[in-house]
Amino acid sequence: KLQRRCAEALGTALPQDGRAIYMIVEKILTGDETLRKDWPVHGTTGYDFASQVTQLLVDSSAETAMTKTFNRFIGHSLHFNHLVYAKKLLVMRLALANDVNVLGNMVDRLSEQNRWYRDFTLEALARAVRETIACFPVYRTYLAPGRPVSDEDRQVIERAIAAAKRRNPGMEESIFNFLRDILLSRFPGIPDDDARAAHTHFILKFQQSTGPVMAKGVEDTAFYIYNRLAALNDVGGEPQQFGLGVDAFHERNLNRQRDWPATLLATSTHDTKRSEDVRARMIAISEMPELWRRSLQRWRVVNRRWKRSVNDTEAPDANEEYLLYQTLIGTWPIQPSGEPEENSTPEYVERIQTYMAKALNEANVNTSWIQPNEEWLAAMRDFIAKILEASLKSKFLPSFLPVAKEIARLGAINSLTQALLKLTSPGVPDIYQGNEILEFSLVDPDNRRPVDYKHRREMLAQLAQANPRELVDLWPDGRIKMFLTQRALQFRREHVDLFQRGSYLPLRASGTLAECCISFARQLDRRWIVVIAPRLSSRIGFPPVGEKWKDTVVDLPETLVLENAREIFTGREIGFDGRRLNLAEGLSILPFAAITNVR
Template sequence: VLENGPSSSYAPFFDIDWKPLKADLEDKVLLPILGDQYGRVLERGELQVRFEAGAFYLRYYEHEFPIAPGTYRHILEIALEKLAPFKHADFFAEFQSIITALEYLPRRTETDPERIAERAREKEIIKRRLERRCQEALQVQAAVIEAVEQINGKPGDPRSFDALDSLLNDQSYRLAFWRVAAEEINYRRFFDVNDLAAIRMELPEVFDATHRLLLELIAAGAVTGVRIDHPDGLYLPREYFEKLQRRAAAALEIPLPKDGRAVYLVVEKILTGNETLRTDWPVHGTTGYEFGKLVANVLVDSSAEQAITKAFQRFIGHSMPFGHLVYAKKLLVMRLSLANDVNVLGDMLDRLSEKNRWFRDFTLEALARAVRETIACFPVYRTYVTPGQPVSDEDRAIIERAVATAKRRNPALEESVFNFLRDILLLRFPENLDEEARVAHEHFVLKFQQSTAPIMAKGLEDTAFYIYNRLVALNEVGGEPQRFGISVDEFHALNAERQRDWPATLLATSTHDTKRSEDVRARILAISELPQLWRSSLPRWRTINRRWKRKLEDASAPDPNEEYLFYQTLLGSWPVDAAGRAERAASAEYIERIQAYMAKALKEAKVNTSWIQPNEEWDSAMSDFVARVLDSSPKNKFLPTFLPVAEEIARLGAINSLTQVALKLTAPGVPDIYQGNEIWNFSLVDPDNRRPVDYQQRRELRRRKNCCGNGRTAGSNYYSRNGSCGFDASRRNCSSAGTTSR
């Protein structure tokens, strides 16, 4: 695609807007990978053309990008001038012929299938001819190398880069400073990760190409279960699951079962509040985040909510309404990292309004604001409205609630603008739409639904969860930190619902995406059992450690909320030996882990520093604070007051951990044990939870447990942590469907 633009046979695979709002990007892909402004990078000589095997490419540090064959003439014409002394040689005429062939190559904007095939064929022939000519005539090779050196320019001579600038302007991509991605990127991504371009799975050719290997493995019996990550990014999720099950049945050479489920299939659907998994999806359940939330809520002591809330508010100096925080942070990410996603929706809605005399007076700004505000007020990750089918009661309620909330928050914005958006999302289109207009309206609905999930994830999980630090064990994927516990009766009722509706769903307590391992959360939950100890410890620790804060302009770093998170993190992860005694001093490795965690937490919060605009002074102050607070010298007054609390929290946390394991192994569903969590694991958010796992240690513990039988030896660490049912998945009192380990 980068080499051929819209004329690539793979161009339809990617969700690229070839006619974006920014006219300069027409028929191009924005590549925001530069570490500085384009002009500075260019004139520093960091962009270098290279020649190999008859083809030219551009190198920028570790990145390599193809040069469009039709633009080789920028370089080859310079080489031709250098070959002028040999104009009577045979190779000179052949070299001219290659340049002429480039002029007749179909343009990179061609979309006619025959012309695309011709371009694909002829460009490779031209490359082979150029490679052969360079091999057979050293003069040609030398001229090409000199031309490349010339076009690469010389730092200190700005005019020497004009030719390279002209060459790059002729490509199917535009290199740009990474900071422009949020507002100008013209392809759909995985959240805001520029390197992960989204593909259009709704197209048959894309589905076939991306599922060929999977279906072969299913047919061979090598794969018996499939996990679909981020299904909310699909254009039509239910239709995708149905197609996957049909194709799996065909691969297995069996009729499609009546329930539509030919292969075990779970989806990483994040459910919020009272939301439930759609029963018309032919899947076996989710990847289990809602179970982790459920266990946390039954283990937290709900009677301590008021005391914990007061301790939090007293320490940070103000209240923090969670609903408003999420709303504000969703707006923030729509401004910072996902701005263009919303801009595109606003432009699409504006085009729809322009086609109807009743709505054409709505301004682009008003429509874009209505889109932003409605998404910010969305109570779930997305809806699943499908054109041609009735809107479900659940989806209707979600949309109407979001629009109503957005109206209340924006009394100055005309109500009819919100009504226009609401009616389109509910498929209540204006009358007398022609086919083209109807398709455009339906496309807007589906693109809107694709956009709400990443905004929720970035605003809630990756921002608000790092700010609302009341009791961070509740700040988990799919979690509701504002909800402080549930009753045992509620817990049993929800388990009964799962047994009835989704008996084969996964039960997860730790994954690659959890903010903290299950054992860290179990300890932090124990704070709710000791609210008075927590409330009395906080001011003591703050007083002791105040001297390690750094004064920066009008604030001290870290701020109170960051410090509050820091103490919870220490209690959740502090090393404790087999006898339950807290380690007397923090190791250098542990200090580095906490520094890395706090650095990430602060950047995700986007309050005093961020990934986009790092505040190096603040980051340095936080890192220094961690090091000084955890210093093991006798003069450190913090550790003697902290360690007794850590030991008590660890004791209660161990009980929570074992309870958690017992519940996971006995509740309806399929227990999912994340790599490394077969034994105690006190990891934090990635990359901490993706460190290499010591499997040899686990094998040895398992061997010793098997040898000694009763688990009352050194192997009891393994046995007591995950051996409550002897790993006998056939025992239905242990699990209704077995155990998975990833």
């Protein structure tokens, strides 16, 4: 309807594909869910890409070690899907209880109109509704009464009903079958218009309820509890998944190129739990699982004296402490020299305190927005202040700073990789305010702070004379990220059709560090650009340039004419070894490259 109205306002006929204007939807895709191909839109706001590029940079080989470390630190194991189920039920008992109770009453009235189902009690029907919503695998369906049920919606409903049955073996299956048939419009013998209207109203109301329950139960609750690797706990994220292989990332890009070439590609938004650069650092923890384990043991011991007893329980608890250490790793200020700041500022301490207070209230474990536990919140606030206090007697910071330094370097490489992939993958790159440089914000309101655009304009003006080697050496000042962004956007602007209509060609690396490279080409006729970026850079060395790449090469397809190739960030002429690019040559100056034959 909106596209039709836009066409009318523009005074043009509605195009055959139904898309009169560029339009994207804020649709959070979960699991293997895909955007409906019959929607007259150009894609999503990009949370799916943010999740995929984050997962690409995770070292999946560390999953077992990271899981053991997390479980041992908090003292028990956590199963993400069980946690989500429990927290969605919690949300329906508290914040959204009224909405779910209304659904229970509505379905009860529907059952009374059919002699086969009128014996179902209100309590049983309301529970079936709650259990089905708790087992819903996606945010919502798009059932439209009077229209055929799509295969996607049918599969979602049947999956949710089947899962609810498994979790409730003591309930009669017929109750769940009744609810399923109502949602799929299989409800027989609707006697009159009023009954049909009630049926329609229930379906629409049900669909309006599953999304908020998912958002509150998962994004705003479970994501603050399942802290194994908090970088994965973001909008559209899949924390139970630990890493995405290069081939799988290429597959996602190929699908995007085929189905949604104009979709948005995001890495930070107003709604992400932490900025792209904070996530990039946190991801790097997965590359150093043994260092992380040893550090946690040490930090727990030296900081225990700053905890306090609240209602006979140690505050903050172990899971909250685990999240705090990841947050400090992700946000700790680094000097231009690459050394971490030795002391925290009052402003920084307050930011961390504010973030952790929100995280604890969202988690709904020891405190909540509805019933804030002020004593517990004060214990966390004081704990943060004490461990970050500058003192000759401090035992935490001397142990923490070397780890922060090492992970910050790896995180910077991750930041550059995700920026380059966003700017060159199929889709339209989106840059959230302030993220033109390295920017370490947390969840709102932290990511709504005023952006110093004057500083960024000054940095941008200096880039014309920038020395790429110097940018690498002074990576903490963020200029290298702005340099990458500016040059890549300039190339996109000059060669729009290469990115809008060009094909996407996954490239394969071989050699000692092949797993540490992600590479692809965009090609249109004889024009092409080859993109190369590092991942898992702890295996390469810092910075991951030159001979550190050893014998690693990228194989180039026969379709690329390898004459007059240049690297767009450094302007260097690039030579090839047959149809191979030696990464020691291609990445001799910068830890990333974009090579093209376009002049």
